[in-house]
Amino acid sequence: MSWRKEQRRAERGYHHGNLKEALLQAALGLIAEKGAAGFTFADAARMAGVSAAAPYRHFRDRDELLSSIAQRGFEQFEARLSAAWDDGRPDTVTAFERVGKAYLAFAREEPAFYNAMFESGVPVDANPALQAASERAFNIIRAAAERLAALTPPGTPRPPAMMMALHIWSMSHGVASLFSRGDAARRKLPMSPDELLEAEVLIYLRGLGFPIDRRPAGKSAEPPPVPPEAPSGSGVPPGGPWGKPK
Amino acid sequence: MSWRKEQRRAERGYHHGNLKEALLQAALGLIAEKGAAGFTFADAARMAGVSAAAPYRHFRDRDELLSSIAQRGFEQFEARLSAAWDDGRPDTVTAFERVGKAYLAFAREEPAFYNAMFESGVPVDANPALQAASERAFNIIRAAAERLAALTPPGTPRPPAMMMALHIWSMSHGVASLFSRGDAARRKLPMSPDELLEAEVLIYLRGLGFPIDRRPAGKSAEPPPVPPEAPSGSGVPPGGPWGKPK
């Protein structure tokens, strides 16, 4: 019954020592379980073994805790996108696709963060630190787009990198939101979200003039058939980025 | 203080007469104001001038009301997409772009519905009627994609229509969620969400092999420079769907 609380208290004394962190962790777990909407401040406090009022010493209110989690999420998001981009190695297009996959992987593997970041209703511009973190994450995509834009084959016009970045972001976010999340809006699909996004991005890049050859979405990823950073090939390849023509 | 309630009662008698509808309307207004998360069952009841327990005669719980609104939203969504598609008139590509714009317009003009449909955490598969409505809406996009896929120029492989539909949906949803909503995740953009999506779709279609000429996003929309349904032109046009090359 209540010996639990006593014991907890006995274990750690009157002061918790690391409550802020414990609350963040507890909240993260709760959000992963029940979504940002179902997460409750009181529950996080309970889970940390403190009274319901204690969290207010560390967060102005429930929203600030949520906002903190979102910020942390954007930081990890940036780290993962950054690692995936790997400064464009081994070649820009390969790295670019890896970023898209990293986006989906993050949405899938860190549902709590993703939820807090994009689906919790936290206004990004409420917290300057949050906004900054969000911007840093986007800047990875932006930088990648910049490099990609510089590679447009001669003869084709160069698209604005910012626009490309926004396009890629919207595709990734659209696929992740609609098809790649755990509980909510899952639909039956003829292909995996990863394949769906990969095909989408490849078709898009082809529309920009990049000579993209078909890639059956899972083959050996390494050997770039073109000398890296030197676009070759004719305009329109016979195959497409999707499985089989016809 | 409380004469208000008395007067309400005097006006309409003990029975409301149309409470279900009144609740739906009230909830819609509240969601538009404060989002699906901030909307409260009690508030809706107050707004309709009834006690807090009355709504339970019409909805099992708060979630069912939300789900009903989402369903209604999908119905209106379908109607608008359907009208925009207009069975592919005057030509398939024009109609297709109109569907994309209708998607954004709906997200912008009916934030309450959009919120309930996509951001409220209502599981689509909870309510069969909701799921059916959602599917009907998607089928508009699917049908349009089907027609478009049938138009792929000779020599280019034909993409699966379902995949195209999912791609278009994810682009539209991504742009709408990230950039085209009222309060939440608004970012500064170099172009309007409409232009962003239009360019995205055009580039994508070009990637599929459609001969898309540049369209400065706002010119006279009517005259199709190609005989309708007879793709012409060379492979790669000199301009792009974005503003200016270079």
Place this chain on the structure above:
DNA sequence: AGCTCATGTGAACGACCTTTACATGAGCCG
């Protein structure tokens, strides 16, 4: 006229968010 049942009321319960006054004890200063 009388019955019935859908529809609405008020009271009550438990959970949550948040504030306030008070308690505790860790760290510092003499």
Place this chain on the structure above:
DNA sequence: CGGCTCATGTAAAGGTCGTTCACATGAGCT
């Protein structure tokens, strides 16, 4: 070492919500 201070925690209380229950009302049928 003794005492002070202030960050950190607690209990209690007020307000709102969601939800249920027993009871009230009256619209519509017989």
